[in-house]
Structures are given as structure tokens and as C-alpha cells.
Amino acid sequence: xxxxxxxxxxxxxxxxxxxxxxxxxxxxxxxxxxxxxxxxxxxxxxxxxxxxxxxxxxxxxxxxxxxxxxxxxxxxxxxxxxxxxxxxxxxxxxxxxxxxxxxxxxxxxxxxxxxxxxxxxxxxxxxxxxxxxxxxxxxxxxxxxxxxxxxxxxxxxxxxxxxxxxxxxxxxxxxxxxxxxxxxxxxxxxxxxxxxxxxxxxxxxxxxxxxxxxxxxx
Amino acid sequence: xxxxxxxxxxxxxxxxxxxxxxxxxxxxxxxxxxxxxxxxxxxxxxxxxxxxxxxxxxxxxxxxxxxxxxxxxxxxxxxxxxxxxxxxxxxxxxxxxxxxxxxxxxxxxxxxxxxxxxxxxxxxxxxxxxxxxxxxxxxxxxxxxxxxxxxxxxxxxxxxxxxxxxxxxxxxxxxxxxxxxxxxxxxxxxxxxxxxxxxxxxxxxxxxxxxxxxxxxxxxxxxxxxxxxxxxxxxxxxxxxxxxxxxxxxxxxxxxxxxxxxxxxxxxxxxxxxxxxxxxxxxxxxxxxxxxxxxxx
Numbered sequence: 297x298x299x300x301x302x303x304x305x306x307x308x309x310x311x312x313x314x315x316x317x318x319x320x321x322x323x324x325x326x327x328x329x330x331x332x333x334x335x336x337x338x339x340x341x342x343x344x345x346x347x348x349x350x351x352x353x354x355x356x357x358x359x360x361x362x363x364x365x366x367x368x369x370x371x372x373x374x375x376x377x378x379x380x381x382x383x384x385x386x387x388x389x390x391x392x393x394x395x396x397x398x399x400x401x402x403x404x405x406x407x408x409x410x411x412x413x414x415x416x417x418x419x420x421x422x423x424x425x426x427x428x429x430x431x432x433x434x435x436x437x438x439x440x441x442x443x444x445x446x447x448x449x450x451x452x453x454x455x456x457x458x459x460x461x462x463x464x465x466x467x468x469x470x471x472x473x474x475x476x477x478x479x480x481x482x483x484x485x486x487x488x489x490x491x492x493x494x495x496x497x498x499x500x501x502x503x504x505x506x507x508x509x510x511x512x513x514x
Numbered sequence: 515x516x517x518x519x520x521x522x523x524x525x526x527x528x529x530x531x532x533x534x535x536x537x538x539x540x541x542x543x544x545x546x547x548x549x550x551x552x553x554x555x556x557x558x559x560x561x562x563x564x565x566x567x568x569x570x571x572x573x574x575x576x577x578x579x580x581x582x583x584x585x586x587x588x589x590x591x592x593x594x595x596x597x598x599x600x601x602x603x604x605x606x607x608x609x610x611x612x613x614x615x616x617x618x619x620x621x622x623x624x625x626x627x628x629x630x631x632x633x634x635x636x637x638x639x640x641x642x643x644x645x646x647x648x649x650x651x652x653x654x655x656x657x658x659x660x661x662x663x664x665x666x667x668x669x670x671x672x673x674x675x676x677x678x679x680x681x682x683x684x685x686x687x688x689x690x691x692x693x694x695x696x697x698x699x700x701x702x703x704x705x706x707x708x709x710x711x712x713x714x715x716x717x718x719x720x721x722x723x724x725x726x727x728x729x730x731x732x733x734x735x736x737x738x739x740x741x742x743x744x745x746x747x748x749x750x751x752x753x754x755x756x757x758x759x760x761x762x763x764x765x766x767x768x769x770x771x772x773x774x775x776x777x778x779x780x781x782x783x784x785x786x787x788x789x790x791x792x793x794x795x796x797x798x799x800x801x802x803x804x805x806x807x808x809x810x811x
Contacts, residue, residue, distance in 0.1 A: 365766070367768070368766045368767070368768055369766065371766070371767060371768070372764070372766045372767065378767070401733070402733045405729070405732070405733060406729055406733070409725060421760050423760040423761060423763065430760050430763075437725075439591065440591075441591050441592070441595045447757075449763065451766070453768075460766050461763075461766075463758075465756075465757065466748065467651070467652075467653060468650070468651070468652045468653070468752075468755075468756045469748045469751040469752045469756065470751045470756065470757050470758055471744060471747045471748055471751065472747070472758070472763070474766075475747060475764070476740075476743050476744060476747055479555060479739075479743035479746070479747070480734065480735065480736065480739050480740050480743055483555070483736065483739040483742075483743070484735060484736060484739070495735075498735045498736075499735060502733065502734070502735050505732070506732060506733055509732060
């Protein structure tokens with residue numbers, strides 16, 4: 297069948313009339329937005345610091361430890377295997393330390409692409425009023441023509457906000473990084489019969505390799 | 515009729531036949547997948563997939579990745595952006611058809627508006643004035659349409675050069691080809707155009723994920739699994755049409771710990787009276803962690 301471009305354009309123009317106005321936005325939480333604005337930009341500024349690699353690593357780690365709820369995230373990423381942490385204090389401590397170092401290396405490495413740029417808060421949505429909030433931001437990676445939407449899930453525990461998870465929105469599709477990390481770790485734990493010690497060894501080895509690369513880049 | 519035109523017509527017939535023949539097979543395979551496959555990465559062919567992934571990695575490191583880096587090096591960002599916009603705009607009719615097949619009439623309207631505006635004001639799609647007017651782009655394909663119709667994803671499949679997919683989405687890709695009007699158009703140089711378009715689409719796609727692929731190779735404890743889980747989560751998001759409903763996000767448990775309590779080991783003195791200890795649980799979030807570097811200093 298012979299189709300013409302004019303035919304398509306006419307059909308599409310007619311269908312375009314069906315386009316309607318966007319829906320109204322949900323409740324925002326200014327306190328959560330301010331928290332993300334200050335701390336996320338603080339972390340990027342720490343990476344811009346031209347001190348030695350060790351000093352920068354330490355400053356970034358302290359910030360990330362304050363900003364993110366690492367114990368909760370470290371527990372979440374183990375999924376059903378996290379019950380082992382209840383019974384074994386040494387395992388719990390080792391896992392928390394290994395995961396913290398790994399997360400810091402991953403974020404220090406990956407956020408390098410955003411160094412020197414500002415994270416702009418664009419809104420927020422309350423999951424639970426006043427305590428569980430998704431903050432919407434955007435940041436433009438170096439060399440990119442469009443800003444990347446990033447959402448931060450933050451939880452208020454006592455008087456303190458902490459980040460639980462971060463999502464990237466790629467071409468309109470969203471991926472939450474802690475959920476993705478959980479699938480990765482669960483896959484390894486499923487294969488090694490739930491051996492968290494073996495996972496710790498893998499995580500430490502990958503962390504050491506990342507640290508070498510970050511140092512070489514500095 | 516020339517040999518070339520006859521060949522093109524023959525290829526289109528084969529495509530139509532293949533689509534018809536594969537559809538029931540795909541539906542049957544996907545429907546046989548266990549229910550948990552809907553929420554986890556279902557990979558019963560993992561051993562074969564890992565071998566295919568190794569082949570892909572070798573080809574990518576030797577040819578695809580370096581070509582994509584060279585493409586980035588020799589083209590300024592606005593040129594690459596124009597090429598990507600042009601290629602994306604060509605998919606407009608196919609996205610429109612899938613919007614309609616999913617009953618997403620509002621999104622179909624947005625797709626139609628974007629295609630009309632960008633094909634005209636945007637100079638054949640090279641620019642994206644529709645986005646500046648607030649009509650954001652989205653993507654649809656026949657794999658997503660099958661998912662909306664209730665077809666499970668079926669087993670995960672990794673195809674060298676093409677990348678990750680599933681039985682359902684792989685079949686959907688064939689149907690997408692059939693839904694694309696450019697497949698059926700006859701014009702001078704149509705075969706060359708399709709080859710150019712396919713090649714440029716692959717190149718632009720690889721260029722757009724240079725950092726992401728590097729990150730996976732460098733920071734993942736198992737790149738094969740990370741690519742599989744990333745594909746699975748992004749596919750789930752695309753089938754839901756974008757951002758997650760915040761109420762559907764998982765809870766992050768704070769496990770109470772008892773590490774401050776005395777050890778519950780049996781006493782060496784059998785005469786000692788057992789002492790019942792009921793320690794107050796310490797939430798994990800109250801444990802203070804310091805990075806290893808800080809501890810070592």
C-alpha cells in the first residue's frame with residue numbers, strides 16, 4: 297500500500313485535538329525540599345573540593361552518612377536475607393561497614409559527572425504527611441543538553457530527615473536505585489545460598505577497585 | 515519491476531509471515547512463565563544468556579563502544595541532539611499506534627501533536643519545539659502494548675549487540691517493525707534509508723549510555739545482573755507509563771537489634787540461676803557508622 301507523509305500529518309493533526317490540560321499537583325513539603333536542596337548540593341560541593349583524594353573522600357563520606365539513612369538502606373537491599381542481621385551482631389556490623397564504603401565509593405564516582413552543577417528542587421509529594429516525602433529535583437550532567445530529573449525519597453525519624461532512596465527518570469521511566477541494588481544483591485545471595493559473608497567479600501573487592509580508579513582520576 | 519523492488523516486497527512478505535507465525539508462540543511461552551516472573555527478573559536461560567552477554571561485551575569493547583565514543587568526539591552536542599530528535603520523531607507513528615492499542619487516547623493525542631509540530635516547525639524532527647510547548651515525549655512499543663493486554667514478560671533474553679529483552683518484548687519488537695509505516699513505504703532509496711536509520715539509531719542509543727555502561731562495568735559486583743535488573747525496572751516503569759505512584763513504594767524496615775544485651779550463651783556454671791534478660795531494642799538507625807577510612811585514621 298502506498299502511504300504519503302501528508303496523509304500521516306493530517307491524521308496526526310486531527311488526533312492532536314484530543315490533547316487535554318495536565319492534572320493538578322499534589323501537596324508539597326517545603327521543609328523536605330529545603331533539606332534536599334542544602335544537603336544534595338553540599339555533597340556535590342564536597343566533590344568539587346580540590347583537596348587531596350583522601351580528604352575529599354572523607355568529607356564526602358561524612359556528608360553522605362549524615363544525609364542518607366545507611367542502616368535502613370543496607371537492611372533493605374538484603375531483602376528477605378536481612379533477617380540474618382538480627383541474630384548476628386558481628387555480621388551486621390561488617391555488612392553495614394562494607395555497604396557504607398561501597399555506597400560512598402559508588403556515589404563519589406558517579407556524582408563526579410555532576411560536580412560543579414547545581415541540583416534544582418522542582419517540587420515534592422507527600423507519601424505520608426510530614427514524614428515520608430518524595431522531593432523532585434533536576435540536575436544537568438556535564439555534556440548533556442537536557443536536565444535529568446532526580447527524585448529523593450526522604451523520611452523523618454524524630455527531628456531528623458534522612459534519604460532512603462533516589463530515583464533517576466530516564467526518558468520518562470523511573471528507576472529507584474535502592475530497589476535496583478536490592479535485585480542485584482538478591483541475585484547473588486540466591487546463587488550462594490544466602491551467604492552474606494560472601495557478598496561482603498564481593499562488595500569489598502569492587503569497592504577497592506573503584507577507590508583505585510577514583511584516586512587515579514584525581 | 516526491478517530486482518531491488520521485488521526483493522524489498524519479498525522481505526516485507528516474510529516479515530508479515532514471521533509476525534503471524536511468531537505471535538502465538540510468544541504468547542504461549544510468555545503465558546507459561548510463573549506468576550512471580552511478573553515482579554522479579556525471571557531468567558531460566560541464565561547460563562545461555564551469560565554466554566551471549568560475554569559475546570556482547572567482547573563486541574562492545576572492541577567495536578560498539580569505541581565507535582560511540584568516536585561519534586561523540588567528532589560531533590558537537592547540538593548535532594547529536596538533532597540526530598536523536600530526528601530518529602525519535604520517525605518513531606512517532608509507531609508510538610501513536612501503540613498509544614491507541616493501549617486505549618491511551620490522551621497520550622495518543624500528545625504523540626500526534628508532537629509528530630505534527632516537530633515534523634513541520636521542528637524541520638523534519640531535528641528540533642523539538644513540542645517539548646518547549648510543554649508536550650513532553652514518551653515512548654511506547656508493542657511489547658508494552660502486550661503487557662497492558664495482560665501478556666506476561668516471559669523469560670529474560672540477552673541478544674548480543676541488541677541488548678536485553680524478554681520473549682514478550684522481543685516479539686513486540688518484530689511487531690513494531692510491522693507497525694512502522696516506513697517499513698511499508700516504497701520510495702527511491704528506501705532500503706538504504708532503513709539501513710542508515712537502523713545503524714544511526716543503534717549508534718545514538720549506544721552513545722547515550724556511554725557513562726551508564728561504564729558505571730555498570732566499574733561499580734557493579736555482577737554487570738550481567740545489573741543490566742538485567744535495570745532493564746526489568748525500567749520496563750516495569752515504562753509499562754506503568756512513567757513515575758511510580760508514591761504510595762506503591764516499598765517500606766524500609768528498621769530492624770531492632772539486641773547487640774547491647776549480654777550474650778545469650780549458656781552459663782558455664784550449671785548451678786547459676788538463669789537470668790532472664792529483656793533488653794530494649796536499639797533501632798539500627800541509632801547505630802553510628804563511620805567509613806573505614808575515618809576509622810583507620
